[in-house]
Amino acid sequence: MEVKEKIPLQSIAEIYQTFPGGELMLTTTEKFFKWAQVSSFWPLTFGLACCAIEMMATFASRFDLDRWGMIMRGSPRQSDLLIISGTVTIKMGPRIRRLYEQMPEPKWVLAMGSCAISGGIFRNSYAVVPGVDRIIPVDVFVPGCPPVPEALMDGILKLQDKIKNSKNDYRKVER
Amino acid sequence: MNLIAEQIETYKSIIETEGDTLLVNMGPQHPSTHGVLRLVLKLKGEEVVKIEPVIGYLHRGFEKLSENLTYIQIVPLTDRMDYLASITNELAYVLTIEKALKIEVPKKAIYLRVLTAELQRIVSHLVWLGTFGLDLGGALGGGSTLFLYCFREREIILDLFEEFSGARMMYNFNQIGGLRYQPPLDFFSKLKATLPKLKQAFAEYEEMLQENYVFKVRTKNIGVLEVSLAQRMGASGPVLRGSGLAYDIRKAYPYSGYENFEFEIPIGENGDCFDRAKVRILEMKQSLRIIQQALKGMPEGEVAIRPPVRVPTAVKVPAGETYMHIEAPRGDLGVFLVSDGTEKPYRLKWRAPSFSNLAVLPFISNGHKVADVMAILGSLDPVFGEVDR
Amino acid sequence: MSWMKDTFELTGSFLSAFKVTWKNLWRKPVTISYPDQKRVLSERQRATFALLTDPKTGEEKCTGCYICQNICPALVIKMEKEIINERGYAKTFYLDLSGCIFCELCVQCCPQDAIVMVRHWEIAEIKKENLVLDKKRLMENQKYPFSTIIGSKIREMQAVPKPPTASS
Amino acid sequence: MTIEKLKDKIKEKFNLDCQVEVGLVKILVPKESWGTLAEFLRFEAEFNYFSFITAVDRKEKFEMVARVENLEEKTACEFTTEILPNETLSTLSELWEGAVWQEREVFDLFGIKFENHPDLKRILLPEDYTGYPLKKEFPLDKHYEPYR
Numbered sequence: 001m002e003v004k005e006k007i008p009l010q011s012i013a014e015i016y017q018t019f020p021g022g023e024l025m026l027t028t029t030e031k032f033f034k035w036a037q038v039s040s041f042w043p044l045t046f047g048l049a050c051c052a053i054e055m056m057a058t059f060a061s062r063f064d065l066d067r068w069g070m071i072m073r074g075s076p077r078q079s080d081l082l083i084i085s086g087t088v089t090i091k092m093g094p095r096i097r098r099l100y101e102q103m104p105e106p107k108w109v110l111a112m113g114s115c116a117i118s119g120g121i122f123r124n125s126y127a128v129v130p131g132v133d134r135i136i137p138v139d140v141f142v143p144g145c146p147p148v149p150e151a152l153m154d155g156i157l158k159l160q161d162k163i164k165n166s167k168n169d170y171r172k173v174e175r
Numbered sequence: 176m177n178l179i180a181e182q183i184e185t186y187k188s189i190i191e192t193e194g195d196t197l198l199v200n201m202g203p204q205h206p207s208t209h210g211v212l213r214l215v216l217k218l219k220g221e222e223v224v225k226i227e228p229v230i231g232y233l234h235r236g237f238e239k240l241s242e243n244l245t246y247i248q249i250v251p252l253t254d255r256m257d258y259l260a261s262i263t264n265e266l267a268y269v270l271t272i273e274k275a276l277k278i279e280v281p282k283k284a285i286y287l288r289v290l291t292a293e294l295q296r297i298v299s300h301l302v303w304l305g306t307f308g309l310d311l312g313g314a315l316g317g318g319s320t321l322f323l324y325c326f327r328e329r330e331i332i333l334d335l336f337e338e339f340s341g342a343r344m345m346y347n348f349n350q351i352g353g354l355r356y357q358p359p360l361d362f363f364s365k366l367k368a369t370l371p372k373l374k375q376a377f378a379e380y381e382e383m384l385q386e387n388y389v390f391k392v393r394t395k396n397i398g399v400l401e402v403s404l405a406q407r408m409g410a411s412g413p414v415l416r417g418s419g420l421a422y423d424i425r426k427a428y429p430y431s432g433y434e435n436f437e438f439e440i441p442i443g444e445n446g447d448c449f450d451r452a453k454v455r456i457l458e459m460k461q462s463l464r465i466i467q468q469a470l471k472g473m474p475e476g477e478v479a480i481r482p483p484v485r486v487p488t489a490v491k492v493p494a495g496e497t498y499m500h501i502e503a504p505r506g507d508l509g510v511f512l513v514s515d516g517t518e519k520p521y522r523l524k525w526r527a528p529s530f531s532n533l534a535v536l537p538f539i540s541n542g543h544k545v546a547d548v549m550a551i552l553g554s555l556d557p558v559f560g561e562v563d564r
Numbered sequence: 565m566s567w568m569k570d571t572f573e574l575t576g577s578f579l580s581a582f583k584v585t586w587k588n589l590w591r592k593p594v595t596i597s598y599p600d601q602k603r604v605l606s607e608r609q610r611a612t613f614a615l616l617t618d619p620k621t622g623e624e625k626c627t628g629c630y631i632c633q634n635i636c637p638a639l640v641i642k643m644e645k646e647i648i649n650e651r652g653y654a655k656t657f658y659l660d661l662s663g664c665i666f667c668e669l670c671v672q673c674c675p676q677d678a679i680v681m682v683r684h685w686e687i688a689e690i691k692k693e694n695l696v697l698d699k700k701r702l703m704e705n706q707k708y709p710f711s712t713i714i715g716s717k718i719r720e721m722q723a724v725p726k727p728p729t730a731s732s
Numbered sequence: 733m734t735i736e737k738l739k740d741k742i743k744e745k746f747n748l749d750c751q752v753e754v755g756l757v758k759i760l761v762p763k764e765s766w767g768t769l770a771e772f773l774r775f776e777a778e779f780n781y782f783s784f785i786t787a788v789d790r791k792e793k794f795e796m797v798a799r800v801e802n803l804e805e806k807t808a809c810e811f812t813t814e815i816l817p818n819e820t821l822s823t824l825s826e827l828w829e830g831a832v833w834q835e836r837e838v839f840d841l842f843g844i845k846f847e848n849h850p851d852l853k854r855i856l857l858p859e860d861y862t863g864y865p866l867k868k869e870f871p872l873d874k875h876y877e878p879y880r
Contacts, residue, residue, distance in 0.1 A: 045206045049233055049560055050258035052210065053302065054344060057333075060305075060326030064595045074206040091858045092211060092232045095203055114638070117692065118662040121252060121638040124243075124872055125236035126865045127857060131662075133692065142688045143695055145665040146344055148611075153598045155688035162690055231856035236872075238841075239865055243872050248637035251667035320585070327594050334606075341608035341681075341711060347667045355672065356713065356721035359607070379584055388570075388577035406780040406803060409830035422803045428755070479722040498799070498810070500783075511797070513788050526784040526799075534833040563856055 037080070037106065038160045040069035044079040046099065049086025051113040051146040058149040068156070076102040084138075087115035087122055088129040100136045108163070110155055111138045114145045196224055203232045209306065209552065210559035221544050226537050234563040241523045246272060246351065246490040249523070254345040256525065257561040259302050262295040263503040265349040270430060271499040271510040272351050275492045284353040284478045285432040290469040291339070293462040297373070298332050299504035300455050301325045303556045304380065307452065310553035311393050328376045331369050338362060351490055353479030363470060370463060377459050384456060394448035398539045398551035401446060408538070409531035412506025413454045414555060418446030424502040431501075435472070436465045448554040455556075489518050505529050505556060525564055529557040607712045609683040610666045613659055613697065614705035616678055624703075625678035627652040632670035632679060640664045659702060661687065662695040674715040684708040735807055738777055745772065759811040766813050767822040770798075774827040778802055779809055782828035785835060787842045789868045794844060796821060800828070820845045841866040
C-alpha cells in the first residue's frame with residue numbers, strides 16, 4: 001500500500017490510516033494495567049485476630065492507606081487484595097478458601113503476622129492451620145506479631161514491586 | 176480438598192425459607208461482626224425471631240498449648256488472648272502465679288501495673304467506641320469519623336507503650352515477680368503531657384453521646400438486659416454495670432493495690448445499649464483519675480524481686496488449685512490454675528468475660544430489627560481471641 | 565406536633581456533631597506519609613534480630629549454650645554447637661522469622677549478650693523460605709541500630725533508674 | 733448468708749465438710765447430690781452469678797469444678813465433684829442460663845455429657861471434628877487431615 005502524501009491529519013482515525021497494514025493499532029497495555037492495579041488495591045474488610053487491629057490502625061488516621069488509593073471493601077466481589085490478618089483455624093480455613101475463590105481476577109494475598117504465615121506460636125495446636133499458604137497462594141509475607149503499620153505498608157510496597165516486575169500478569173490458580 | 180467440598184455442602188444454608196420466616200446467615204466474614212462471628216438469624220420480615228451465634232472460628236487451643244509450655248513461656252501466650260487488652264491478661268496470669276507462689280512484688284511494680292492496666296483499659300474502650308461508631312453507621316458524628324478520631328487518640332497511648340516495652344500491642348513486660356524493666360526516664364513526663372489531651376477528647380465524646388439525637392434513637396431501649404438475667408448468664412464488666420449493678424472486682428476483691436485508689440463505679444439504669452455505652456465512656460474518665468493518682472503516688476525503687484537468675488527460666492508452682500480474677504476491660508477475667516508441682520501447669524482454665532457476655536446476645540435481641548442486632552453486638556463488645564481462646 | 569420537635573432535635577444534634585468536625589478541621593494532621601516520612605521508633609523497638617560479634621576482638625559472642633533455643637515459646641530457634649579451642653561456638657544458627665512472636669525472651673535470657681533485636685522493620689518477603697535467618701544474615705543485621713534492651717542490662721533496668729550521665 | 737452460716741447449713745443439709753477461705757467456700761460433693769446442692773446454692777444461698785464450670789482430666793477420672801458467686805455479699809462458692817469418663821452429670825443450665833454455653837464448651841473439649849442439657853453440641857471446634865482435645869491422652873499436634 002502506498003503512502004499518500006500531504007494529507008492534513010485531522011482525526012486519530014485518519015492517523016491510523018497512514019500506518020501500513022490497516023486500521024488497527026496494537027500496543028502493550030500491560031504496563032498501563034499494572035500501573036492501575038498497583039495504585040489502587042481494594043482490600044477486603046476481613047480481620048481474623050490480633051493483626052486485624054493493627055490493620056485497622058494502618059487504615060486509620062495515623063497511617064492512612066487512603067493515600068495509596070486503598071479503600072476497604074466489604075464484599076469479596078469488589079476487592080482484589082486479601083489481607084490474612086491473624087490465625088487461620090481449621091474451622092475458618094474452608095471459609096478463607098471460599099472468600100478467595102469469590103474474588104475476581106486478578107487478585108493477591110498478603111499474609112500478615114506470624115500466625116498467618118506459619119501458625120506462629122500456635123503452629124503446634126490441634127486447631128490451627130500452620131500457614132495460610134496451605135490453603136491459598138500467598139504473594140507477600142509480612143512477619144511480625146503483630147507487624148507495626150510500617151511493616152505492613154512495606155509489605156504492600158513490596159507487593160507493588162512484585163506486580164510491576166512480574167512477567168505474566170495473571171496468576172494460574174490451582175483449583 | 177475433600178473436606179472443603181464437604182464444608183461447602185454444609186454451608187448451603189445461606190438463605191433458606193421455613194414457613195414465613197427467613198433464615199439468614201451473617202458472617203464469619205461480615206464487616207460488622209467484630210471479627211469472626213457467624214450469626215444465624217431467623218427473621219420475620221425485618222424482625223429477629225431467633226438468633227444463634229456460631230463461635231469457634233478463632234479457637235486456637237490456648238488451654239492445651241499452655242499445658243505444654245513452662246510458666247515463663249505462657250506469659251507471651253496470654254497476650255494473644257484478649258488482644259485489645261494484653262496487659263490485663265498478663266496481669267491476671269502473673270497475679271495467679273504470684274498468689275500460688277505467695278510472692279510480694281515491689282511497690283513500684285504494683286503502681287506501674289495499675290497505671291498500665293488503666294491505660295490499657297482506655298485503649299481498649301477507644302477501639303470499642305470507634306468500631307461502635309462504625310456499627311451504628313452514621314450516628315455519633317458520622318460513619319467512620321468517630322473511628323478515625325478514636326484511633327488518633329489511641330495512637331498517643333500506644334506510643335507510650337512502645338517507649339515502655341518496644342511493642343505496640345503484645346507487650347510481654349509483666350513477669351512473675353514484677354515487671355521486666357523500668358519505664359524510660361521521660362515516660363512519666365510524656366504521660367503527664369498527654370493526659371489533658373485525652374481528657375478533652377473524652378469530654379468531646381461524652382458531649383456527643385449525651386446530645387446526639389440519632390445516637391439516642393439507635394441505642395435507647397434496644398437490647399435491654401435485666402440484672403437478674405445478666406447475673407445468671409455470668410455477664411460482667413460494663414454489660415453488668417450497664418444493667419445497674421455496681422459490681423467491680425477492683426472494689427469487691429481489690430488486687431494489685433487497687434484499694435489505694437479512689438474511683439467511682441459508673442452504672443446505667445435500664446441495661447440498654449445506651450447505658451452500656453455510657454458506662455464505658457464514664458469508665459475511661461475514671462481510668463484517667465486512677466492514672467493521675469498513680470502518677471502522684473508513684474514510689475521510687477525496683478520493679479522486680481530479685482530471683483537468683485536474670486530471667487527465671489524455671490518456676491515451679493507447688494501442687495494445688497488457685498483461682499484469681501481481675502477486672503479486665505470486658506469484665507471478670509479469671510484464671511483457674513491446677514498445678515502438680517512441675518514447671519508446666521497441669522490445667523489452666525481461662526474464665527473469659529467475652530464468652531459469657533456474648534452468650535447474652537440471643538436473649539436480648541429477640542423482637543428487634545436486623546439493624547439493631549449490630550448495635551447490640553457492638554455494645555456487648557466481644558473480642559474473639561477471648562471468646563474462642 | 566411531635567415531628568417538629570423531632571426535626572428540631574435532629575437538626576440540633578447534627579449541628580453539634582458538625583461543631584466537633586469544625587474543631588477538628590483546624591487541627592494539625594496526624595498522618596505520617598510513610599515512604600517519604602518515617603516515624604521515630606522507640607529505643608526499645610522490637611523488630612528483627614542480629615547476632616553480635618565482639619567489636620574489640622572480632623569474635624562472635626554466641627557460645628552455643630542453647631538457652632535461647634530452650635526458652636523460645638514458638639520454637640523458632642534451632643542451633644548446633646561446636647567446640648573450638650575450648651570455647652563453644654554456634655556451628656549453625658537458624659531463626660525462623662515466620663514463626664517468631666517477638667516476645668524478646670531469647671534476648672533477655674542470653675548470658676553473653678550475643679543476640680539482640682535491631683530496629684529495622686522492613687522485613688517483608690516475597691518468598692517464604694527467605695524468612696529463615698541463618699547465621700550469616702543475622703550477622704549482617706548488625707548494621708542496623710540496636711534496641712537498648714540487652715540481656716545483661718535487664719538487671720540494671722529493673723533496679724532504680726540512674727539519671728543519665730554526661731557521657732551518654 | 734455469711735460464710736460461716738453457709739458452712740453450717742451445708743453440714744446440716746448434705747453432711748458435707750467445707751473448706752473455708754476468705755469469702756470463698758470450697759465443697760467436694762458426691763456426684764449424686766450435685767444437682768440438689770446446686771439448687772440449694774441457687775435458691776437458698778442466693779448465689780446468682782454463674783462464673784464458670786470446667787473439668788480437670790485426672791486420667792482415670794474427671795474433676796468437675798463450678799464456681800458461683802453472690803455479688804451483693806461478695807461471697808463465692810466452688811463446688812467440685814468427681815466422675816468417671818463415661819458417666820454423665822446433671823446440668824446446671826436450668827438454674828443458671830450461663831451454664832448452657834459453658835457446658836457445651838466442656839462437652840466440646842472433654843466429651844463429658846450433661847443430662848437434660850437443651851442444646852448439647854460442639855461449640856468451638858467444627859462439628860465433624862473427632863476426639864476431645866483437652867483430654868490428657870489427646871496429643872497436642874494431632875494432625876487435622878487436609879492441612880498437615
